[in-house]
Amino acid sequence: MGNFFLDNPDILFLFEHMDLATLARLQEDDFTRGDEGPEYAPRDAADAVDNYRRVLTIVGDVAANHIAPRAAEVDEQGHRLNEDGTVTLGEHVRRNIEVLAKADLMGFTLPRAYGGLNCPNLIYTMAIEIISRADASLMNIFGLQGIAETIYAFASDEIRAEYLPRFARGELTGAMVLTEPDAGSDLQAVSLKAAQDPDGTWRLNGVKRFITNGCGEVLLTLARSEPEIRDGRGLSLFVSDRNPRIRVRHLEHKLGIHGSPTCELVYDNAPARLIGERQRGLIEYVMSLMNGARVGIAAQSLGIAEAAFRVAREYAHTRKQFGKSIERLPAVAEMLTDMKIAIEAARALAYETSRVCDLENNNLRVMEFRKDALDAEELRRRRADSRVYKRLNGMLTPMSKYYCSEMCVRVANDAIQVLGGSGYMKDYPCERLLRDARITTIYEGTSQLQIVAAVRGVCSGAFEKRVEEYEQAAGDEAELAELRTMLARGKTRVLEGIAFIKQQGGDYMDLAGRRLVDAAAVVIIGHLLLQQARRNARKQAVAGRFIRTGLPTLERDIALVCSGDQSALRDLDLLAGPPVIPPAAG
Amino acid sequence: MGYDCIVCVKQVPDTANITGEAMKEDGTVNRAALPAIFNPEDLNALEAALEIRDRYGGTVTAVCMGPPAASEVLRACLYRGADRVILLTDRRAAASDTLATSYILSRAIRTLGRFDFVFCGRQAIDGDTAQVGPQLAEKLGIPQVTYFESLVDLSGRSARLRRNVGNGWEVLETPLPVLVTVLESANTPRPAGARRVMRYKRARSPAEVIAAVKAEMPEASEETCEREVGRRVEHLRMAGLLIDQWDLDDIQADLAWCGLAGSPTKVYRVQSIVLKKEGYTEIPPTEEGVRRLIHELIVDHTLG
Numbered sequence: 091m092g093n094f095f096l097d098n099p100d101i102l103f104l105f106e107h108m109d110l111a112t113l114a115r116l117q118e119d120d121f122t123r124g125d126e127g128p129e130y131a132p133r134d135a136a137d138a139v140d141n142y143r144r145v146l147t148i149v150g151d152v153a154a155n156h157i158a159p160r161a162a163e164v165d166e167q168g169h170r171l172n173e174d175g176t177v178t179l180g181e182h183v184r185r186n187i188e189v190l191a192k193a194d195l196m197g198f199t200l201p202r203a204y205g206g207l208n209c210p211n212l213i214y215t216m217a218i219e220i221i222s223r224a225d226a227s228l229m230n231i232f233g234l235q236g237i238a239e240t241i242y243a244f245a246s247d248e249i250r251a252e253y254l255p256r257f258a259r260g261e262l263t264g265a266m267v268l269t270e271p272d273a274g275s276d277l278q279a280v281s282l283k284a285a286q287d288p289d290g291t292w293r294l295n296g297v298k299r300f301i302t303n304g305c306g307e308v309l310l311t312l313a314r315s316e317p318e319i320r321d322g323r324g325l326s327l328f329v330s331d332r333n334p335r336i337r338v339r340h341l342e343h344k345l346g347i348h349g350s351p352t353c354e355l356v357y358d359n360a361p362a363r364l365i366g367e368r369q370r371g372l373i374e375y376v377m378s379l380m381n382g383a384r385v386g387i388a389a390q391s392l393g394i395a396e397a398a399f400r401v402a403r404e405y406a407h408t409r410k411q412f413g414k415s416i417e418r419l420p421a422v423a424e425m426l427t428d429m430k431i432a433i434e435a436a437r438a439l440a441y442e443t444s445r446v447c448d449l450e451n452n453n454l455r456v457m458e459f460r461k462d463a464l465d466a467e468e469l470r471r472r473r474a475d476s477r478v479y480k481r482l483n484g485m486l487t488p489m490s491k492y493y494c495s496e497m498c499v500r501v502a503n504d505a506i507q508v509l510g511g512s513g514y515m516k517d518y519p520c521e522r523l524l525r526d527a528r529i530t531t532i533y534e535g536t537s538q539l540q541i542v543a544a545v546r547g548v549c550s551g552a553f554e555k556r557v558e559e560y561e562q563a564a565g566d567e568a569e570l571a572e573l574r575t576m577l578a579r580g581k582t583r584v585l586e587g588i589a590f591i592k593q594q595g596g597d598y599m600d601l602a603g604r605r606l607v608d609a610a611a612v613v614i615i616g617h618l619l620l621q622q623a624r625r626n627a628r629k630q631a632v633a634g635r636f637i638r639t640g641l642p643t644l645e646r647d648i649a650l651v652c653s654g655d656q657s658a659l660r661d662l663d664l665l666a667g668p669p670v671i672p673p674a675a676g
Numbered sequence: 677m678g679y680d681c682i683v684c685v686k687q688v689p690d691t692a693n694i695t696g697e698a699m700k701e702d703g704t705v706n707r708a709a710l711p712a713i714f715n716p717e718d719l720n721a722l723e724a725a726l727e728i729r730d731r732y733g734g735t736v737t738a739v740c741m742g743p744p745a746a747s748e749v750l751r752a753c754l755y756r757g758a759d760r761v762i763l764l765t766d767r768r769a770a771a772s773d774t775l776a777t778s779y780i781l782s783r784a785i786r787t788l789g790r791f792d793f794v795f796c797g798r799q800a801i802d803g804d805t806a807q808v809g810p811q812l813a814e815k816l817g818i819p820q821v822t823y824f825e826s827l828v829d830l831s832g833r834s835a836r837l838r839r840n841v842g843n844g845w846e847v848l849e850t851p852l853p854v855l856v857t858v859l860e861s862a863n864t865p866r867p868a869g870a871r872r873v874m875r876y877k878r879a880r881s882p883a884e885v886i887a888a889v890k891a892e893m894p895e896a897s898e899e900t901c902e903r904e905v906g907r908r909v910e911h912l913r914m915a916g917l918l919i920d921q922w923d924l925d926d927i928q929a930d931l932a933w934c935g936l937a938g939s940p941t942k943v944y945r946v947q948s949i950v951l952k953k954e955g956y957t958e959i960p961p962t963e964e965g966v967r968r969l970i971h972e973l974i975v976d977h978t979l980g
Contacts, residue, residue, distance in 0.1 A: 129915070130874035144877065145870045152867045194870035207870055 094158070094220045095150025098396070100434055101216055104441055105143065107625060108212065113445065114138035116452040117210045119460075128202045142213045148193050149217045156189045157224035164225055164349040165522050168341075169305075175337025175356075177305035183349050186228050191260020198235050200242060204250070205258035211382070211451065215389045215444040219437075222393025226526035227349030229390040230302050236382040237264035237310055241329065243458075244366035244375050249329060253308060263306040266379060267298050267355065274300075275539055277312065277372055278322040282357060284313035292328060292364055294357040300342065302533070304353025307332050311357070312376055315368050327371035328362035335360035346525030381483065383534045384491040385447060388440040391498035391530045392433065398505035398523040399429045405509050405518075416508075425508055429501045431636055436494040438618040439611065443486040450479035482556060485547025486614075492540035493611050495530035502527035538604075545603035548610045549588050557581050560617035565624050573620055573637050580613045580637075580644050587651040594654065601659055605647035612640035678733030679792040679830070679852075681725035684781055684812070685718040685738050685753060687746040688802040699948055705802060714749045717797030719865040721858040724824065725795045726757050726866065732830060734792070735759045739784055741769065741777060744883035750919055754876040755868035762788075763881045766923040768931060773939035774803070778811035780934055783927035785816060793835075794855040798823060806857070813855035820855040821848050825862050881919035882909050 095101060114135045115121070121134055132138035160182040167180040179187075190196055198214045200206025209217075214235070222229040238257040242250055256262045273279040282296030294313050298304070309330050316324035330336065340354040366375060406417035406426055416422045453475050456464070464472065502524040506513035513520040531537045547553070561581075564574050587606050591599050616637045623633035657665060689710035691698070700706045725736045738753035740746050741764040750761035764784050772780065785794060794816070799806035806822075813820035821837045828836040828847055836849045840859055880888075885908050889901050896904070912918040924934055932938060959965045973979040 128871075130871045132874070140877075141874050144873050148868050148870055148873065156864065156867065189867065192869060193867040194872070205871070207874075 091151070092154035092158075093147065093150035094153040094223055095146045095216075097150070097154075098220075100437060101146075101219070103622070103625070103629075104437065105146070105216070107622070108441065108445060110139045110142060110210075110212070111135040113210045113212060113448055114142070116448065117208060119456070128205075131202055141207075142209060145195075145207060145209060146213065146216055146220065149195060149220050152189055152193050152195070153220045153224035157186055157221065157228060160186065161225040161349075162519065162522065164227060165346075166348070168348055169351045171338060171341045174334070175339065176332075177338050177341065177351055177353065179305070179351065180349065183228070183231075186225070186349075187231060187260065187263065190228075190232055194258075194260075195232070196235065196260035196263075197238065197254070197258025200235075200238055200254055200258050204242070204254035206254070210444075210448045211385070212441060212444040212448055215385060215441060218386055218389035219393040219396070219440075222390040223397045224393075225349060226390055226394045226397075226523075227347035229386070229393070230347060230350035231263050231306075233383075233386040233390060234264055234266070234303060234306075236379050236386065237266060237308065239382065240310060240327075240375060240379045241365065243378065244327070244370075245329065249363060249365070253329070257308075262308050263303055264308040264310065265301050265303045265306045265353075266376075266383070267301050267304065267309050267311040268376060269300045270297060271299050275536060277376070278325075280312050280314060280325055280372070282311065282313045283317070284315040284326060284328060284362070292362045294328060294330070294336075294360045294362050296357050297339075298355040298357070300533075301353045301355055302350055304355050305332070305338050305351055309336065309355075310365070310379075311362060312371050313362075315364075315371075319369075322372040323369050325372040325376075326368045327365040327375045329365055330360055330362040333360060345528055346522070347529055380534060381487050382447070384487050384540070385440065385444055387530055387534045388436070388443070388490040388494035391494040391527070392437050392440060394523055394527045394530070395429075395433050395436070395494075395498045395501040398502040398520060398527070399426075399433060401518060401520055401523070402426065402429065402505040402508040405512070422508060425504050427635070429504055431632055432497045432501060434632055435615045435619060435636055436490075436497045438622065439486070439615050440490045440494050442618055443483070443490040446479060446482055446486055450476070450483055453479060481547070481550055481552045484550065485544055485552040485556075488535070488540035488543035488547065489607060489611055489614070491534065492531075492537045492544060492607065493615075496537055498527045498530050499524075541603045541607050542600055544607045544610075545591075545599055548584075548606060549592055549599070553588070553610050553614070554581075554585060557613055557617065560614075560621075564617065564620055567624060569630070570620060570623060570633075573616070573623070573633060576637050576641050577613055577616045577620065580609070580616065580641055583644060583648045584609050584613055587648045590652045590654070597659060598654070598656060601656060602651045605651050609644040609647040609651070612637075612644045616640060678735070679728050680735050680790060681728055681737070681793040681795060682785055682788060682791050683718070683722045683725045683736060683738045683753070683758070684794065684796045684808070685722065685740045685749050686715045686797075686800050687712050687740065687742050687749045688715045688800050689713075691801045699946075702946070704946070712745065712748070714752050715797055715800045715802075717799065717858060717860050718749075719797075720860055720862050721795035721797045721856075722753055722756060722758065723863045723865040724827070724856065724858050725793065727863065728793065728827070728830065729757075729759075737762065737788065737791075739764060739781065739788075741765070741772075741780060741784075744881060744887060747879075747881040747884050747919055750881070751876055751879050752868070754879055755873045756866055757869065757872065760920070761879075762920045762922060763883070764922050764927070765881075765883055766934075768924055768935050771936040771939060772934060773941035774805050774807040774811060775940060776934050776938035778808050778815055779938060780924070780927070780929055781808070781812050782815035783924075783929045784922060785812075787922070787927045792852045792854075794818075794853070796855065796857045798857045798859050809855060809857035816853075816855065818853050818855055819850045820857070821850060822857045824856045824858045876917065878912075878915075879917040879919050880908075880912055881921045883921060884919075885909055885912070 118138055132141050164182045167182055169180050170178040197206035198209050202208050218229055218233045221232050238254055241253055268277055270280055284292050284294050286292055311328045312325055313328055314324050315326040335358045337356045338353045339356050342352040406422050407415055409416045453472055457472050506520045506524055509518055509520055512518055591602055591606055619633035619636050623630040689705055689707050690713045697706055697709050729736050736758045737760045738758045739762045740750050744765055747763055750763055753761050769780055796809035810820055821839055823840045824837055825840050826838045828838050833852050836847055838845050838847050885905050889904050959969050
């Protein structure tokens with residue numbers, strides 16, 4: 091009986107050292123509510139943390155013993171599109187959903203009042219990573235619980251009571267229905283129409299594309315409710331059950347994540363109900379939903395990378411060439427070391443981001459649901475905190491999504507390289523893992539769009555403020571002095587880069603953004619690993635290697651940022667050559 | 677309607693993951709050196725019962741005979757969905773062999789009253805006898821289906837069950853009640869349910885409460901301890917978290933049939949066999965190599 095939680099020392103390490111008790115007190119309102127009816131409510135922080143450990147142990151069991159053994163077949167099986175516009179899920183995927191429901195894992199973060207587990211986002215992030223290691227494609231169902239969270243956060247009591255208990259029981263899965271053929275990265279261009287009947291019923295008409303789990307039972311659809319407003323402020327969010335007026339027209343054939351059905355949907359006067367208020371659909375609700383989803387993709391990326399690394403590590407140990415294990419060959423040893431450190435670095439960033447999300451979400455929840463219990467002073471303090479968290483998350487969330495997904499593709503690619511010819515064959519899971527990995531830098535906002543958001547976060551003052559806080563907590567151990575100095579030097583260089591980039595226009599910020607974000611990530615992650623290094627010798631070695639190899643790259647990136655070179659944009663046709671458009675056929 | 681299922685479960689030393697000195701000098705299992713786990717095929721038996729309840733309604737009651745520490749496997753039953761669990765614990769039941777064990781279990785099941793199915797794992801990984809299930813059926817005077825793999829049909833008072841017969845399978849039709857011993861290949865045991873774990877992790881048997889009180893209040897008088905135990909047990913009962921606990925008197929067992937007195941099994945001798953790899957011979961993949969190998973096998977009577 092394997093267990094993907096208990097067999098992962100790094101997740102266990104973070105579970106131990108991320109001060110979950112403080113998080114539990116926030117999540118449970120300091121255990122002062124006293125109105126927590128369900129018998130499974132925790133009594134105090136230690137009890138809640140014990141629950142988190144037990145829940146992750148179940149997730150680890152389900153992942154290792156139920157999900158992982160089916161992953162290869164899920165990849166081969168796919169789903170069936172029926173004539174009536176419904177989809178029959180592959181048998182293995184159906185069984186995966188059933189087992190998640192039986193384990194009570196489908197209401198992971200929902201309040202207990204609805205049958206949920208009321209786990210913090212950080213624990214959910216760990217769970218998504220663990221599930222994704224077993225089968226990345228299942229994350230697109232397990233990891234879509236943000237849909238229920240969105241209903242909880244913004245919908246009416248009536249809609250909540252109708253859907254949330256069924257989500258928590260695992261009877262429903264959902265889809266975020268956002269993308270359209272002409273509105274991909276640019277969601278402001280969404281054109282699916284929402285109009286009201288004389289009796290007030292909303293009706294949806296139009297086409298949506300690339301919808302993950304679009305055949306799910308509950309659809310959250312972004313639609314234009316104000317035809318006269320052309321931008322994002324004309325969009326509202328609607329909820330509908332699956333019904334014959336919403337047909338799946340096409341199932342996409344994808345490179346990877348075959349277990350996750352990707353649908354093209356046609357709405358034909360489909361009835362729907364408004365979530366929250368009109369016009370806040372994109373600018374508030376979807377933005378909130380997508381922030382959570384981006385952390386989810388970061389976690390999915392970690393899981394895929396972990397799976398790929400483990401295959402490579404084992405293979406390199408057992409495979410003999412030139413009379414020894416190939417892990418002892420310098421090139422392979424370096425690849426394995428870099429893969430492992432990249433995973434731990436990305437995990438440090440993603441978990442830290444989740445933790446800050448928990449701080450932000452819990453603060454918002456208290457302001458929203460317990461407003462009456464707060465005095466003016468506390469309300470003021472919480473509003474100020476809220477602004478700080480929002481700004482910090484505005485940097486950390488896109489940075490995590492970008493960093494983890496790019497890491498994942500690199501590690502999955504290197505895993506094939508370690509296995510050589512065997513890695514290229516279907517006999518090993520590496521090729522599937524690389525195919526699954528490839529989507530992570532694309533969906534929920536491409537890496538390039540994450541950078542656009544992250545670089546603005548880095549330049550907003552959030553980077554400097556956060557790093558100063560890390561410096562306060564960096565300790566004074568003599569053996570870590572060199573690393574602290576290197577990070578201080580890194581921070582200074584990044585601040586120089588920020589100062590330079592801010593003098594240029596927005597185009598330059600987007601052009602040089604990647605290098606600046608990469609450099610900032612080295613400093614932030616360096617600090618997170620430095621904190622870990624205070625715990626044990628191995629983590630000290632990890633932090634040492636990350637910072638020592640990261641600093642020269644940072645120097646190079648900042649030098650390029652400060653070069654002001656805009657040739658890629660200015661001389662596109664000269665450098666990339668003019669576009670060659672083939673003449674239309676016939 | 678629905679079907680009432682009883683599942684017999686056992687806590688066993690984890691013989692699949694042996695660490696340290698697994699065997700004591702006298703040849704018995706050194707339980708201290710091995711972690712205690714849920715006997716694997718008993719989890720399959722529990723799953724078989726839960727599947728019947730989920731599909732047809734009814735109840736699942738798990739019964740475990742063992743020391744107070746065996747309460748842990750009963751909690752594991754609650755985590756997976758058992759409706760009721762009973763710990764059978766009594767010092768006088770110690771050293772019971774399969775005959776005495778099946779007698780004690782049969783008394784407990786009689787005490788429970790009405791039932792449609794009794795599920796047992798095929799065998800426990802500590803003794804590997806596979807005797808308790810069949811003996812229990814005999815004592816209850818009901819039919820038995822061993823090596824169960826799947827339920828073919830269930831309606832009214834009869835069931836059709838498929839059993840593995842080693843080189844194939846057969847389907848048996850049986851009236852209810854019936855005793856079924858379940859193979860690992862019958863199903864994949866469900867995971868623990870998170871909500872149930874959060875709730876039932878606090879479930880305790882009276883024996884555990886006594887041990888906890890004694891550990892927490894080593895100086896207290898017997899009377900104080902008793903009062904504290906009574907208070908805690910009542911608290912657990914009110915919260916629905918008390919694991920029922922029966923001793924041999926509760927099930928009206930004849931002591932002559934229990935424990936050492938009721939166990940005719942006599943262990944003649946236990947041998948400690950240590951398997952060692954003692955080198956190997958390389959056979960060249962040639963006609964000559966194969967001929968030599970065959971010759972060698974004939975000489976030591978492996979062949980012919």
